[in-house]
Amino acid sequence: xxxxxxxxxxxxxxxxxxxxxxxxxxxxxxxxxxxxxxxxxxxxxxxxxxxxxxxxxxxxxxxxxxxxxxxxxxxxxxxxxxxxxxxxxxxxxxxxxxxxxxxxxxxxxxxxxxxxxxxxxxxxxxxxxxxxxxxxxxxxxxxxxxxxxxxxxxxxxxxxxxxxxxxxxxxxxxxxxxxxxxxxxxxxxxxxxxxxxxxxxxxxxxxxxxxxxxxxxxxxxxxxxxxxxxxxxxxxxxxxxxxxxxxxxxxxxxxxxxxxxxxxxxxxxxxxxxxxxxxxxxxxxxxxxxxxxxxxxxxxxxxxxxxxxxxxxxxxxxxxxxxxxxxxxxxxxxxxxxxxxxxxxxxxxxxxxxxxxxxxxxxxxxxxxxxxxxxxxxxxxxxxxxxxxxxxxxxxxxxxxxxxxxxxxxxxxxxxx
Amino acid sequence: xxxxxxxxxxxxxxxxxxxxxxxxxxxxxxxxxxxxxxxxxxxxxxxxxxxxxxxxxxxxxxxxxxxxxxxxxxxxxxxxxxxxxxxxxxxxxxxxxxxxxxxxxxxxxxxxxxxxxxxxxxxxxxxxxxxxxxx
Numbered sequence: 001x002x003x004x005x006x007x008x009x010x011x012x013x014x015x016x017x018x019x020x021x022x023x024x025x026x027x028x029x030x031x032x033x034x035x036x037x038x039x040x041x042x043x044x045x046x047x048x049x050x051x052x053x054x055x056x057x058x059x060x061x062x063x064x065x066x067x068x069x070x071x072x073x074x075x076x077x078x079x080x081x082x083x084x085x086x087x088x089x090x091x092x093x094x095x096x097x098x099x100x101x102x103x104x105x106x107x108x109x110x111x112x113x114x115x116x117x118x119x120x121x122x123x124x125x126x127x128x129x130x131x132x133x134x135x136x137x138x139x140x141x142x143x144x145x146x147x148x149x150x151x152x153x154x155x156x157x158x159x160x161x162x163x164x165x166x167x168x169x170x171x172x173x174x175x176x177x178x179x180x181x182x183x184x185x186x187x188x189x190x191x192x193x194x195x196x197x198x199x200x201x202x203x204x205x206x207x208x209x210x211x212x213x214x215x216x217x218x219x220x221x222x223x224x225x226x227x228x229x230x231x232x233x234x235x236x237x238x239x240x241x242x243x244x245x246x247x248x249x250x251x252x253x254x255x256x257x258x259x260x261x262x263x264x265x266x267x268x269x270x271x272x273x274x275x276x277x278x279x280x281x282x283x284x285x286x287x288x289x290x291x292x293x294x295x296x297x298x299x300x301x302x303x304x305x306x307x308x309x310x311x312x313x314x315x316x317x318x319x320x321x322x323x324x325x326x327x328x329x330x331x332x333x334x335x336x337x338x339x340x341x342x343x344x345x346x347x348x349x350x351x352x353x354x355x356x357x358x359x360x361x362x363x364x365x366x367x368x369x370x371x372x373x374x375x376x377x378x379x380x381x382x383x384x385x386x387x388x389x390x391x392x393x394x395x396x397x398x399x400x401x402x403x404x405x406x407x408x409x410x411x412x413x414x415x416x417x
Numbered sequence: 418x419x420x421x422x423x424x425x426x427x428x429x430x431x432x433x434x435x436x437x438x439x440x441x442x443x444x445x446x447x448x449x450x451x452x453x454x455x456x457x458x459x460x461x462x463x464x465x466x467x468x469x470x471x472x473x474x475x476x477x478x479x480x481x482x483x484x485x486x487x488x489x490x491x492x493x494x495x496x497x498x499x500x501x502x503x504x505x506x507x508x509x510x511x512x513x514x515x516x517x518x519x520x521x522x523x524x525x526x527x528x529x530x531x532x533x534x535x536x537x538x539x540x541x542x543x544x545x546x547x548x549x550x551x552x
Contacts, residue, residue, distance in 0.1 A: 025512075025515055025516065028428055028511075028515040029508070029511050029512055029515060031426060032426065032428055032506075032511050033508070033511070047481075047482045047483065047485075047486075048486065049483075052446070052483040052486040052487050052490065053486050054487075054489070054490030054493060054494075055490075056489060056493035057486050057489060057490055060489075081482075139482045140481070140482060141481050141482060156508045157482055157507065157508045157509050158482070158508070158512070159483075159484070159485020159508070159509045159512040159513060160485050160486045161485055161486065161489070161512050161513070161515070162485065162508070176508065213479075214477050214505060214507075215477070215478065215505075215508065241481075242481065243479075244479070245442075245477070245478060245479045245507050364446075365483075369450075389447070390446065390447055392447075392458055392459060392460065393446070393447045393449065393450075393457050393458035395457070
């Protein structure tokens with residue numbers, strides 16, 4: 001790789017041990033993906049929940065925090081993905097003091113390092129959306145696919161270690177979605193199914209993601225006539241990334257790199273495979289998360305965290321109703337949205353109903369297997385196509401329904417078809 | 418007789434071990450019981466099988482970013498795969514392998530690595546040279 005003098009200096013250890021670690025890490029990745037050089041980034045977003053980090057991961061942050069400030073001060077802002085423990089509400093969820101302790105240690109080390117604990121996977125809706133063509137180092141696949149596709153920013157999936165490295169160095173290896181040629185469409189999808197609910201958008205994203213099946217595929221999507229709102233595209237992208245490891249989509253006439261189809265087609269467009277997606281395809285995917293008259297142990301709204309408008313929709317559906325005593329309900333949002341939702345009365349409506357709003361966490365990042373066991377949950381219902389894809393591995397029986405049907409199920413304790 | 422497969426230059430140190438192969442994809446968060454060291458997702462082709470100290474041979478990486486930390490955490494408890502070979506990796510698995518010092522290679526010249534290698538094969542992986550020997 002070609003390194004400028006600043007990168008060479010960091011690699012030589014002249015700018016501190018943490019920055020040297022960052023460059024060594026980044027060069028390994030850059031070589032693997034044939035990066036020619038490093039590209040400066042303006043901000044970074046890091047996934048680092050304690051379940052994923054473990055004790056050794058937290059210790060890494062503590063090691064860096066113990067260095068002199070000049071060895072590890074961040075070169076660009078670094079914000080965080082959802083935490084694993086809501087310290088205001090972890091005992092009722094069945095989380096342990098050990099989990100909370102690990103979370104507290106991370107928070108202390110991260111704060112010392114100057115990391116901003118935004119604890120959100122919807123930073124593109126709530127913190128600082130990236131600008132068109134801005135090079136960033138974002139973690140959380142939902143954040144990356146939205147930022148790349150809807151904002152036109154440029155990021156690879158940066159796992160926690162690489163987001164930290166980017167914040168320390170101010171650079172990331174220039175490969176993948178930082179390059180024009182990688183951002184061109186590789187697959188073309190004609191959609192016949194018109195998504196109505198956020199769940200429909202998620203299902204459609206999941207079908208496309210499954211068919212793509214690789215980080216390196218870029219779907220070009222045509223035929224959607226429904227309004228593509230920020231929340232709709234959030235669920236669409238998050239599901240696509242979850243099922244397909246997809247990092248960028250082009251929606252004709254909607255996403256900024258694809259005002260017209262020609263702008264994202266490869267030079268030899270006849271080589272582009274074309275797929276049709278029908279209502280049956282979408283029903284088939286949903287059928288994998290359906291069951292007649294199933295008793296529901298827990299209803300979850302999360303993955304991604306809810307926007308203020310989603311909080312309002314849940315709150316309105318809860319008004320004047322009461323949760324069934326056998327069915328728990330959790331809603332995950334960011335601290336920033338929580339503050340606004342509290343002021344608007346949405347939190348009160350949800351909690352009067354019998355739900356619980358968690359701040360700065362996301363359900364699947366909260367020791368999902370351990371809290372399942374602690375609460376005796378088995379069947380989980382959500383309107384998030386992403387979360388039902390994840391939680392099977394944690395021992396849940398995940399079911400998928402619209403937000404309205406989820407609240408109805410929370411009232412009667414069962415999912416009625 | 419040893420057969421040598423050529424792949425892209427990878428990450429980590431040269432290792433030798435036993436292959437565990439499936440034409441399926443991989444995410445530490447989605448697919449594993451990391452405490453028990455087995456594949457736990459019911460739909461995964463390797464569900465129920467131990468991955469500890471095995472050379473996993475899979476199609477590609479999928480899902481979220483958590484695997485980048487999780488490989489490091491699994492390695493700290495000696496409950497990690499010895500190496501992972503993919504037809505095509507993604508950024509997260511590469512980053513996780515780099516942090517955890519787990520050997521990883523992808524992009525094989527001779528085609529689909531999940532058909533070139535069989536479970537139980539003894540392998541020697543040299544990521545610096547980009548070579549995998551089936552011993």
